Amino acid sequence: MAELLASGGTPEMVRAVLDNGADAVYVGVKGWSRRRAQYEMDDDQVLVSAEYASSLGKVLRVAFNTLPASREIPLLLAKVEKFTSAGIRDFILTDVGAMRELSRRFPGIQIHASVGCTIINPDDAWFYKEAGATQIVAECRMGPEEMRRIREEVGVGLEVLVHATTCYTLLGRCTMSSYTRQEWRIDAEGKNHFLGSPNRGGLCYRVCLAEWDRVGEDGETEVERLVLPNQAYFLVDDIPSLIDLGVDTIKIQGREYSVPLVGRMVRFYRALIDAYVGDRSSFRIDPWKERMAGIVSARDGERLEKTAGLISESLMS
Ligand code: SF4
Numbered sequence: 001m002a003e004l005l006a007s008g009g010t011p012e013m014v015r016a017v018l019d020n021g022a023d024a025v026y027v028g029v030k031g032w033s034r035r036r037a038q039y040e041m042d043d044d045q046v047l048v049s050a051e052y053a054s055s056l057g058k059v060l061r062v063a064f065n066t067l068p069a070s071r072e073i074p075l076l077l078a079k080v081e082k083f084t085s086a087g088i089r090d091f092i093l094t095d096v097g098a099m100r101e102l103s104r105r106f107p108g109i110q111i112h113a114s115v116g117c118t119i120i121n122p123d124d125a126w127f128y129k130e131a132g133a134t135q136i137v138a139e140c141r142m143g144p145e146e147m148r149r150i151r152e153e154v155g156v157g158l159e160v161l162v163h164a165t166t167c168y169t170l171l172g173r174c175t176m177s178s179y180t181r182q183e184w185r186i187d188a189e190g191k192n193h194f195l196g197s198p199n200r201g202g203l204c205y206r207v208c209l210a211e212w213d214r215v216g217e218d219g220e221t222e223v224e225r226l227v228l229p230n231q232a233y234f235l236v237d238d239i240p241s242l243i244d245l246g247v248d249t250i251k252i253q254g255r256e257y258s259v260p261l262v263g264r265m266v267r268f269y270r271a272l273i274d275a276y277v278g279d280r281s282s283f284r285i286d287p288w289k290e291r292m293a294g295i296v297s298a299r300d301g302e303r304l305e306k307t308a309g310l311i312s313e314s315l316m317s
Pocket of ligand 1: 168176198205
């Protein structure tokens with residue numbers, strides 16, 4: 001049966017995710033995952049969270065899914081050593097060199113090629129499998145035929161994101177926020193923390209969601225206002241077909257949502273997956289769509305507020 005995975009932005013969220021029925025939770029290490037520090041954890045919080053997951057017989061994945069500078073590699077290896085010594089076996093990575101090195105040094109660990117890898121077809125999946133990935137995260141525009149081929153031909157685990165919206169660009173390939181605001185600092189351990197570049201371990205300001213002006217040939221006159229497309233994908237309707245396709249992991253995104261909302265989302269998807277797997281022939285999706293409508297409006301409310309805050313933050317000097 002497909003594993004249900006959700007995000008743990010704080011130790012409290014880790015508990016909510018696991019207590020509400022997720023099989024696994026992922027967390028980011030400060031400066032090493034694609035979020036701002038507020039939704040990442042220090043090493044001790046990661047270890048405590050892993051212990052909690054293990055006490056329930058569940059799994060904690062640690063995200064190091066940014067592109068490290070060469071001089072940060074020893075720090076990455078030291079952290080992975082620390083976490084594997086404490087029994088953590090699952091890591092989310094983007095950098096190909098880091099995948100090769102970790103799979104060589106720590107045999108038996110599970111390497112999840114992050115959404116930041118922009119894996120959109122079976123060839124991409126082969127590439128990351130050969131680099132050491134045991135599971136890949138599908139880019140949100142990947143279709144069912146590619147998924148089927150990855151399951152049957154590539155033979156690597158497949159994870160899909162649900163309950164989120166597409167990036168205007170391909171996930172993992174966006175540099176837009178860096179043009180509006182960039183800041184970085186080096187912490188006491190020597191890790192560089194970026195704002196304005198999710199790929200380097202910082203924050204996306206969601207600037208694609210601002211209103212854009214298209215100007216004429218003179219470079220000044222406003223011709224039209226544009227809103228770039230930002231669509232939801234892998235909706236509730238898709239869950240049965242994802243399960244039928246043999247997807248290994250269904251991942252709910254949303255480290256920045258409130259803990260009660262994350263708990264509610266996990267409860268919903270747990271019940272939905274169990275209901276479908278329990279009795280596929282009499283399963284009907286409509287009642288689930290109605291239940292989901294309330295969650296979506298709560299989620300959209302939180303997301304809109306966060307997006308407005310991020311866009312205005314991007315304009316601060
Ligand atoms: S700016 Fe928009 S397209 Fe770029 S990473 Fe952020 S949400 Fe995605």
